[in-house]
Amino acid sequence: MAMLTMAKALNLALKEALQEDEKSIILGQDVGYDEGVFRITEGLLKEFGEQRVVDFPVAESAIVGMAVGLCIAGYRPIAEMQFSGFGYHGFHQVESHVSRLRNRTRGRFTCPMVIRMPYGGGIRAIEHHSESREAIWAHLPGLKVVIPSGPRNARALLRASILDPDPVMFYEPKASYRAFREEVPDEPETMEIGKAQVVREGNDATIISYGASMRPVLEAAEELEEDHNVDVEVIDLLSLVPLDRETINASIRKTGRCVVVHEAPRHCGPAAEIIAGIVEDSMLYLEAPVERVTGYDLVLPFFNNELPYMPDVKKVVSATRKVLSF
Amino acid sequence: MPRKKIELRNTIESLSILDADGKVDKKLEPKLSNDEILSLFRGMLLARRYDERMLRLQRQGRIGTYGPALGQEAASLGPAFAITKDDWFVPSFREPAGMLWRGWPMARLMLWWGGNEIGATPPEELNDMPICVPVSSQIQYGAGIAWGLKLDGNKSVALTFVGDGGTSEGDFHEGVNCAAVFNLPMVIVVQNNQWAISLPRRKQTASETIAQKALAYGMNGIQADGNDILAMIAATREAVDRARSGGGPTLIEAVTYRLGVHTTADDPKKYRTEEEVEAWRCKDPLDRFWKYVQDKGVLNEKSREAMEEEIAAEISAAVEKSETYQADIMEPFDHCFETMTPALKRQRAEFEAYLLNGGSNGSPHAASSSAISQVH
Numbered sequence: 001m002a003m004l005t006m007a008k009a010l011n012l013a014l015k016e017a018l019q020e021d022e023k024s025i026i027l028g029q030d031v032g033y034d035e036g037v038f039r040i041t042e043g044l045l046k047e048f049g050e051q052r053v054v055d056f057p058v059a060e061s062a063i064v065g066m067a068v069g070l071c072i073a074g075y076r077p078i079a080e081m082q083f084s085g086f087g088y089h090g091f092h093q094v095e096s097h098v099s100r101l102r103n104r105t106r107g108r109f110t111c112p113m114v115i116r117m118p119y120g121g122g123i124r125a126i127e128h129h130s131e132s133r134e135a136i137w138a139h140l141p142g143l144k145v146v147i148p149s150g151p152r153n154a155r156a157l158l159r160a161s162i163l164d165p166d167p168v169m170f171y172e173p174k175a176s177y178r179a180f181r182e183e184v185p186d187e188p189e190t191m192e193i194g195k196a197q198v199v200r201e202g203n204d205a206t207i208i209s210y211g212a213s214m215r216p217v218l219e220a221a222e223e224l225e226e227d228h229n230v231d232v233e234v235i236d237l238l239s240l241v242p243l244d245r246e247t248i249n250a251s252i253r254k255t256g257r258c259v260v261v262h263e264a265p266r267h268c269g270p271a272a273e274i275i276a277g278i279v280e281d282s283m284l285y286l287e288a289p290v291e292r293v294t295g296y297d298l299v300l301p302f303f304n305n306e307l308p309y310m311p312d313v314k315k316v317v318s319a320t321r322k323v324l325s326f
Numbered sequence: 327m328p329r330k331k332i333e334l335r336n337t338i339e340s341l342s343i344l345d346a347d348g349k350v351d352k353k354l355e356p357k358l359s360n361d362e363i364l365s366l367f368r369g370m371l372l373a374r375r376y377d378e379r380m381l382r383l384q385r386q387g388r389i390g391t392y393g394p395a396l397g398q399e400a401a402s403l404g405p406a407f408a409i410t411k412d413d414w415f416v417p418s419f420r421e422p423a424g425m426l427w428r429g430w431p432m433a434r435l436m437l438w439w440g441g442n443e444i445g446a447t448p449p450e451e452l453n454d455m456p457i458c459v460p461v462s463s464q465i466q467y468g469a470g471i472a473w474g475l476k477l478d479g480n481k482s483v484a485l486t487f488v489g490d491g492g493t494s495e496g497d498f499h500e501g502v503n504c505a506a507v508f509n510l511p512m513v514i515v516v517q518n519n520q521w522a523i524s525l526p527r528r529k530q531t532a533s534e535t536i537a538q539k540a541l542a543y544g545m546n547g548i549q550a551d552g553n554d555i556l557a558m559i560a561a562t563r564e565a566v567d568r569a570r571s572g573g574g575p576t577l578i579e580a581v582t583y584r585l586g587v588h589t590t591a592d593d594p595k596k597y598r599t600e601e602e603v604e605a606w607r608c609k610d611p612l613d614r615f616w617k618y619v620q621d622k623g624v625l626n627e628k629s630r631e632a633m634e635e636e637i638a639a640e641i642s643a644a645v646e647k648s649e650t651y652q653a654d655i656m657e658p659f660d661h662c663f664e665t666m667t668p669a670l671k672r673q674r675a676e677f678e679a680y681l682l683n684g685g686s687n688g689s690p691h692a693a694s695s696s697a698i699s700q701v702h
Contacts, residue, residue, distance in 0.1 A: 057500075065466020065497065065500070065501065066470035068467040069466065070473060070474050072455070073474020073475060089496075093466055093497075096460045102664075104446045104447075104456065106444065106447040109455075142663065165664040194667065245669075
């Protein structure tokens with residue numbers, strides 16, 4: 001066991017992939033000599049060489065699209081978009097080929113690839129470096145969307161995504177890259193994609209979140225217990241596609257009250273799908289309307305004013321108290 | 327000197343071997359056996375008759391919208407002929423001549439236009455991609471395949487098609503640029519058929535030729551008469567040889583003409599004149615190759631007649647095969663992911679219940695996925 005940051009844990013998963021499968025290739029902008037702008041690919045070029053860790057021209061569409069061709073040729077590409085805000089250049093290839101190739105060719109060709117990209121606000125970056133648009137990807141049939149929240153699950157989920165026979169959009173909460181350390185096993189570890197984790201058990205209300213928002217959510221849970229004597233259950237989804245409705249339902253049926261938290265804008269955001277699922281399956285167990293703590297339906301303000309626009313402890317505590325007092 | 331001409335490594339040439347009157351430039355004529363000439367002519371004729379039949383099927387409401395390739399047979403077949411089975415064939419959507427040559431079962435192509443995914447499923451033995459609809463997006467996976475071939479260390483190439491309209495797309499720039507940067511074994515054929523639906527070539531790009539774009543990317547490029555199958559074969563052979571020996575990608579501009587409609591939903595009278603079309607009809611690739619074939623003594627009117635009959639029978643058989651194909655209506659649920667997600671299992675059950683309660687279109691028990699073998 002080693003105490004690692006998420007950045008180091010992701011690096012470990014990438015290194016394992018390159019070691020274990022000679023068909024694995026990392027491609028992206030500045031992933032080689034520069035070791036990635038967030039240093040996620042640190043040391044990999046040196047160890048595996050230019051054929052396996054490929055510095056790419058500034059061409060996101062080609063990064064994604066040529067990764068499709070690599071899959072067809074039998075390779076397992078791991079593509080990096082430098083920031084999710086630039087991933088939209090690659091959107092067309094994801095929608096037109098990555099997510100459809102298996103269906104179009106009835107399984108003759110598939111896309112066992114991972115597209116990694118850092119998302120989310122809170123790092124005082126310039127415009128286009130702070131948004132959360134996971135709902136866009138989660139809407140595409142044929143694409144899995146995985147979002148880790150800490151070092152250990154980041155490593156295990158990235159490994160699982162790389163081994164997955166289908167394409168995975170791997171959204172990395174960049175505010176959490178170096179925010180804290182966790183024990184990460186030395187031996188390779190995987191987690192099943194599509195299984196949520198109950199990271200805190202409780203009986204009074206359920207808070208559902210994922211990714212960067214897990215930090216304020218867990219802090220809020222502590223505060224609710226200490227200051228308000230409220231015992232909340234917290235679910236870390238870890239994956240939006242597939243969505244673990246079983247775990248959500250079990251918790252809702254126990255607590256009857258729910259808050260869903262994410263940075264992404266509210267309209268047609270992941271919370272809308274999560275709550276629709278709760279209504280379909282467990283409506284009669286609900287004791288109160290479900291609350292959403294999300295980004296507003298706005299572009300996240302430039303960094304000087306971004307924090308109040310993001311989910312925080314105060315908003316989560318307040319929403320939870322609201323569902324409890326209904 | 328502060329200001330002087332920059333000499334580029336490459337230059338751009340145009341190539342024509344068999345002209346519209348059937349005259350041949352003997353110095354440039356590619357070596358072809360009589361058997362090869364015969365099968366090339368058959369391939370062009372097959373594509374032409376297939377195209378005509380598809381138009382009729384569309385008018386009869388037996389397939390969906392159809393995008394004919396009338397007049398572009400040489401630009402598609404010539405390059406396909408110049409590669410081997412081990413090479414990859416990455417079409418756009420106006421390459422039936424090349425696809426049939428490669429070994430796509432004709433019934434599958436008919437099923438594509440008839441609205442069935444089996445038509446987009448390349449038979450296992452073919453290193454082929456299916457028809458690609460989003461213009462120019464196929465350049466990217468073509469380049470990715472070429473990259474994989476290069477990493478494998480084998481000598482195969484990826485032959486990728488795009489149209490003149492496609493050269494304006496960002497994907498064209500990104501894919502062609504990266505193919506050149508990574509020195510990939512790729513041959514890009516631009517079927518310049520002069521029209522991107524209603525937009526003429528001169529409004530597509532201010533470049534005098536499409537071939538010259540290769541210069542900017544630092545790769546080889548050539549303009550070939552796309553209605554001259556000999557020129558297309560010669561240009562592709564040269565490009566393929568270069569790619570196999572590590573010389574990188576080549577951009578071939580095939581100057582041709584879309585004699586027909588963009589698709590059956592299009593009316594070209596709105597944007598181009600009959601005189602223009604007529605002038606290009608005189609440059610028909612099939613007519614001029616027919617002269618060549620006769621000059622070589624490979625075929626005559628009588629033996630052509632026999633070939634026509636054989637082709638007509640082949641097409642009719644394919645029509646019948648495609649029209650008796652029954653897709654498994656539940657199949658899409660099986661091909662979204664390798665393992666169905668819980669959400670899809672639930673939706674599949676919902677859909678199945680709908681079908682069992684009368685549904686609207688077919689029954690879940692109508693056919694099985696083994697239907698794939700029907701159209702081999």
